[in-house]
Amino acid sequence: MSEPAPASRARLAVLLGGLGLLVIVSALGALFIGSASVPPRDVLAVLTGRVRGVDQVVVLSLRLPRILAALLAGGALAVAGAGFQGLARNPLAEPSVLGVSSGAAFGVVVAQVFGLGGSLVEAVGLAACAFAGALVAGGAVYLIASRAGGLPVHTLLLAGVIVGIFFSSAITVLISVVDFDRLGGVVHWLLGNLGPVAPGSLAVFAALTAVGGWLVIGAARRLNLLALGEESAQQLGVDALGLKRRIFAGAALLTAAAVAFAGPIGFVGLIVPQSLRLLLGPDNRVVIPAALLGGGAFLLLADTVARNVIAPAELSVGVITAFCGTPFFIYLLRARAANPHL
């Protein structure tokens, strides 16, 4: 493996510039592609405000919010994954693997039972329920898996699976008990499905992603030091307990936002940060900001495939990420046995 250049502001700026360009190009590309055939010339006309009617609805009210939701969800899940990986010092930790996504999803279903929907205030309530669910699930996994001296890899993963199964079952119970019509589309959403997101919800989603991203990215240097072990990190001046709480809160908030507005889409938090680590080295100050943009681009790409591969029908984007994520998970699991640096 070639030696990555040292982390610096200049290197990060170049990297983020490149990834930002990738995000813009894929977002523009995705505006032109969809099951409703809108000729490219008409898309341009809509974007310049010269056309109204059906084409405008398709491009501005269906495709654009969905593209923005994909960018936000992908970025949020990738940063959450990188945060959990640093926190657990475990490359396989990830919101869906850890059961945190399922906890958040349970919170969302509870909120929907109470009829919370798309308005700005309701969107905040929805996200709050998701955040509560994510905290409970993450806390449960931590309590089950923690031993004196750390979180053993296999115990952590098994605890995540068990907590995930518990909350999935709890969701099934709720769906069975409550009138199904009131939870319209919930099954599709549970598979991880980017639908049209209302403008109010999109604004809440963006704000929560910004706060969660700041909590995790702002602590990236200290997260590097945590790889030395808690005691050594403290001896270098890191408030280890405060750092762990901050990263956990940030990653749970990002997971909650993504689950509330896009559904429990799995494996983005595994694929994106780990691929970036293989390319860029282990420095969280580079990997995590890159994951914010790279995760967005990845999920947008996956969603564009999901929208078009069996058009006019649609696949859930969670299916695409799971098909990418499971082989990647197996690869990491096997490679780790041979080389613990991965």
Place this chain on the structure above:
Amino acid sequence: MTPLVDCQRVAFAYPARNPGAGAFAIRDLTFEVRAGETFGVIGPNASGKTTLVRLLSRVLAPSGGRILLEGQDVTRLDRAAVARQVAVVPQDIPHGFPHTVEELVLMGRFPRAPHRFFETEADRAASRRAMEAVGVLELRSALLDRLSGGERQRVMLARALAQEPRLLILDEPTAHLDLRYQAECAGLLRRLAGQRRLTIVLVSHDLGFAAELCDRLLLMAAGSPVRVGPPETVMDEGVLEAVYGCRVIVDKHPISRRPTVHLVYPTDTD
């Protein structure tokens, strides 16, 4: 003159439900470390040596008494302020540590500017100097797991030196080292103490190693101080036999004339 470290009747006990892994309580511990000296802490297992390292580096706060660092109570200083004065060389780095030697040494610069996101050129220069001082500059791109025990030891020492501390604490530096690396380590510590006027606290199982390098020793048993003073007065046959519970002969090293300890091995008639 104010001592660099002044421990006054320090006490500490781990909560019963959450015992520190392999570390033990401390009672009524009073001693001082003078600026510029090399101070050894010796004692059997469970005597509280590891707990003392945690107290001096503010990982733990004393439950009684106080620890003054240049006259200031360490519990009143924030962690980074302590880390600018006190650097700890741990026994080892976690297996699978993903960063290179240079990235690890740069981590030693964190307490100098905890709110900065990236290191500056000045930080890089300080890290290079630290790597040069212990002879690991050519290893800077290597991963830790690829290094020998002696190399890892020197890299951890470089990280501590990058902190530019006044006090260097070494926790069992020779625990994983064979004879050649022990000799290297001793030479390095002598050089640091001599040329850099660094104050060193050396926690060691190895009585000969501690007696050879240290100006004064603290002998601990079951969390309490037994004796403090120059190696010649602390390394007393009767005292060591009482503390360690075995027969020993204290001799003088043929070259340095410092005390060395020979274990009297039990014979099959004992």
